[in-house]
Amino acid sequence: MPTVYATAPRDAADDLARFLVENRLAACVNVxxxxxxxxxxxxxxxxxxxxxxxAKTTAERYPDLKRELEAEHPDDVPCIERFDAVDTLEAYxxxxxxxxx
Amino acid sequence: MPTVYATAPRDAADDLARFLVENRLAACVNVxxxxxxxxxxxxxxxxxxxxxxxAKTTAERYPDLKRELEAEHPDDVPCIERFDAVDTLEAYxxxxxxxxx
Amino acid sequence: MPTVYATAPRDAADDLARFLVENRLAACVNVxxxxxxxxxxxxxxxxxxxxxxxAKTTAERYPDLKRELEAEHPDDVPCIERFDAVDTLEAYxxxxxxxxx
Numbered sequence: 001m002p003t004v005y006a007t008a009p010r011d012a013a014d015d016l017a018r019f020l021v022e023n024r025l026a027a028c029v030n031v032x033x034x035x036x037x038x039x040x041x042x043x044x045x046x047x048x049x050x051x052x053x054x055a056k057t058t059a060e061r062y063p064d065l066k067r068e069l070e071a072e073h074p075d076d077v078p079c080i081e082r083f084d085a086v087d088t089l090e091a092y093x094x095x096x097x098x099x100x101x
Numbered sequence: 102m103p104t105v106y107a108t109a110p111r112d113a114a115d116d117l118a119r120f121l122v123e124n125r126l127a128a129c130v131n132v133x134x135x136x137x138x139x140x141x142x143x144x145x146x147x148x149x150x151x152x153x154x155x156a157k158t159t160a161e162r163y164p165d166l167k168r169e170l171e172a173e174h175p176d177d178v179p180c181i182e183r184f185d186a187v188d189t190l191e192a193y194x195x196x197x198x199x200x201x202x
Numbered sequence: 203m204p205t206v207y208a209t210a211p212r213d214a215a216d217d218l219a220r221f222l223v224e225n226r227l228a229a230c231v232n233v234x235x236x237x238x239x240x241x242x243x244x245x246x247x248x249x250x251x252x253x254x255x256x257a258k259t260t261a262e263r264y265p266d267l268k269r270e271l272e273a274e275h276p277d278d279v280p281c282i283e284r285f286d287a288v289d290t291l292e293a294y295x296x297x298x299x300x301x302x303x
Contacts, residue, residue: 001182002288003106003182003184005205005256005287007232014136014138014147017136017138017147018138018145018147020138021138021139021140021145022145027139027140028137028138028139028180029137029138029139030108030135030136030137030151030153031135031136031137031138032133032134032135032153032234033134033234033235034232034233034234034256035216035219035232035233036230036231036232036233037216037219037220037222037223037230037231037233038223038229038230038231038301039223039229039301044220044223044224046216046219046220050232052232052234052256054106054135054153056180062289066289066291070291076293077291077293077294077297078291078294079230079258079291079294080290080291080294081203081205081287081289081290081291081294082287082288082289082290083184083205083285083286083287083288084184084288085106085182085183085184086103086183086184086185087163087167087182087183088181088182088183089167089171089178089179089180089181089182091177091178092178092179092180092181092182095178099139099140102283104207104283104285115237115239115248118237118239118248119239119246119248121239122239122240122241122246123246128240128241129238129239129240129281130238130239130240131209131236131237131238131252131254132236132237132238132239133234133235133236133254134235155207155236155254157281184285185285186207186283186284186285187204187284187285187286188264188268188283188284189282189283189284190268190272190279190280190281190282190283192278192279193279193280193281193282193283196279200240200241
């Protein structure tokens, strides 16, 4: 079952999480504050106002989530990655499946 | 080597992490504060008092961790998922193996 | 595409993240505060001054990242693990590849 790892500016993260749940692209999104260290156009940045979104969805809904999250996202090149669990508590997997249908 | 991704109410997370380590179900648990956005019974929730537990264990101990964490967990349908690393620093993998034996 | 999950003492985490990006071992590192619960030499610890580093790199650069992060890390047995995404937004994957070349 997929978990999507995405990052966003902190002030956009809650709206993106709500967007995913309201549109049944994810059953649940866990939002975590983070600092992001990266290089852009040759300059090193240390951005303390970012967040990671861990979005719980299904294999069937993942392509929609990826496309719609990219379109809704304020960044030009957002981090959107899919990691697949090798096992999920059955009742939780059932709940995710019902919520994103 | 498995990392278990589980969520819990913030005020239960530390006790669950200690439970896993004390019972040698995990060698180490990293606990991270998060907000959780989800729908339950048709209502959208934005719960700012949650936490993610990243629990380090072995393939052998994972079935026990899953069963005992579900039993100990205050939620009816907790998020408990297993993600397998494709590589782990050898000395760390050895340490995890010794701690959960 | 690999994401490296590593932990570090909170006061070393930002320097390690900068080290990885400055040396083009990772394109981006997300640093998250955490508590770590673990047993060491028979004593249970609950260390509230730790951090998780999620480092974005390529399969080609991962062996270098692993070796150099272990050498630079203040702990004797650091948690360094590789998790592979099954899908990554194409523009983001391209950017990571360019940054760690």
